[in-house]
Amino acid sequence: MPERDDEQREFDLKWADGAEHKEPSARARMLAARWKENPPAPVPFRADPDPVRSGRRSSWVSTAVVLGCVAAVIVLLGYINFRAPY
Numbered sequence: 001m002p003e004r005d006d007e008q009r010e011f012d013l014k015w016a017d018g019a020e021h022k023e024p025s026a027r028a029r030m031l032a033a034r035w036k037e038n039p040p041a042p043v044p045f046r047a048d049p050d051p052v053r054s055g056r057r058s059s060w061v062s063t064a065v066v067l068g069c070v071a072a073v074i075v076l077l078g079y080i081n082f083r084a085p086y
Contacts, residue, residue: 024032
């Protein structure tokens with residue numbers, strides 16, 4: 001019996017796929033109606049993002065912060081190793 005259901009379902013799928021006219025989805029109908037009244041503005045394929053400069057540090061400040069942290073860790077480790085033998 002399950003084999004018969006599989007055959008019937010496959011027949012239904014083939015019948016639906018072979019339909020001459022396919023109705024658009026609800027979203028496609030909604031967008032078509034909206035765009036008929038108010039068409040969307042053209043959008044470039046790969047638009048350049050707007051540059052954001054507010055709140056960002058310059059590259060030399062970031063480099064100085066990183067190098068300062070590395071130097072502080074090296075000095076701290078050297079100090080710990082210097083005091084360890086006592």
